[in-house]
Amino acid sequence: METQIYNIALLAAIDERLDEMLEDYGDLPEQIKSIEIKLNEKKLLVEETESILNEIKNFVSQAKLTLVEMKDKEEKLSQQQFKVRNNKEFDAITNEIAHIKQEHEKLYDRLRTEGVKQENLMNILEGQQKDVDAVQKELEEKYDEAKRLSGDQNEELTFLQNKRLKTIDLIKSKFIKDYERIRSMHRDAAVTIRKSSCTGCFSTVPAQVIVEVRNHPNQTFYCENCGRVLLPDDLILEDI
Numbered sequence: 001m002e003t004q005i006y007n008i009a010l011l012a013a014i015d016e017r018l019d020e021m022l023e024d025y026g027d028l029p030e031q032i033k034s035i036e037i038k039l040n041e042k043k044l045l046v047e048e049t050e051s052i053l054n055e056i057k058n059f060v061s062q063a064k065l066t067l068v069e070m071k072d073k074e075e076k077l078s079q080q081q082f083k084v085r086n087n088k089e090f091d092a093i094t095n096e097i098a099h100i101k102q103e104h105e106k107l108y109d110r111l112r113t114e115g116v117k118q119e120n121l122m123n124i125l126e127g128q129q130k131d132v133d134a135v136q137k138e139l140e141e142k143y144d145e146a147k148r149l150s151g152d153q154n155e156e157l158t159f160l161q162n163k164r165l166k167t168i169d170l171i172k173s174k175f176i177k178d179y180e181r182i183r184s185m186h187r188d189a190a191v192t193i194r195k196s197s198c199t200g201c202f203s204t205v206p207a208q209v210i211v212e213v214r215n216h217p218n219q220t221f222y223c224e225n226c227g228r229v230l231l232p233d234d235l236i237l238e239d240i
């Protein structure tokens with residue numbers, strides 16, 4: 001599996017090439033870009049809902065276990081009540097049972113509420129996934145339009161567009177969001193650090209950042225001056 005920084009570098013290279021190819025097609029490249037941004041926003045919503053659903057799922061499975069444990073404990077305490085030696089012990093156990101029952105009821109109620117929440121979220125997720133599909137289709141239509149216009153460059157365009165879709169899927173949507181933001185300002189959104197400088201704006205990159213970029217290929221670091229994604233100088237991209 002390629003590192004995140006590799007995938008971002010690849011995406012940036014693909015986008016630069018696509019920008020070049022679509023340059024003469026009026027506002028089509030801008031239209032494509034805005035749909036790409038919209039698509040990522042829709043994907044982010046799906047990811048958010050999925051993450052909340054996951055939390056609920058974990059809570060539900062843990063709560064179910066806890067409920068069983070509470071029942072067991074209550075049962076054991078009830079048995080013990082037959083073996084008490086005095087009223088004081090009897091009352092203590094009675095109190096404990098009452099407490100467990102109360103906690104059991106509370107947890108049971110919460111479990112039911114979370115169940116309803118889960119069902120609502122599943123419906124929301126379904127709608128959000130449909131939105132993603134719709135925007136994806138919108139994007140494909142624009143890609144097709146570009147292909148129709150591109151004549152003898154058609155094959156390369158198809159290759160790059162497919163490659164872009166595949167690469168996007170390998171990068172977390174929240175990073176894509178940052179990336180798209182940078183791309184709206186700079187044509188080259190990701191640039192190599194060379195001779196301790198950002199090759200986008202030529203300002204010096206602090207030594208500490210250079211080390212971090214090199215050591216954490218699954219994180220993203222940005223130039224403090226221009227905001228572009230910084231790529232390590234030893235990163236070698238496949239030919240596109």
Ligand SMILES: [Zn+2]
Nearest residue numbers: 198201223226
């Ligand atoms: Zn810079």
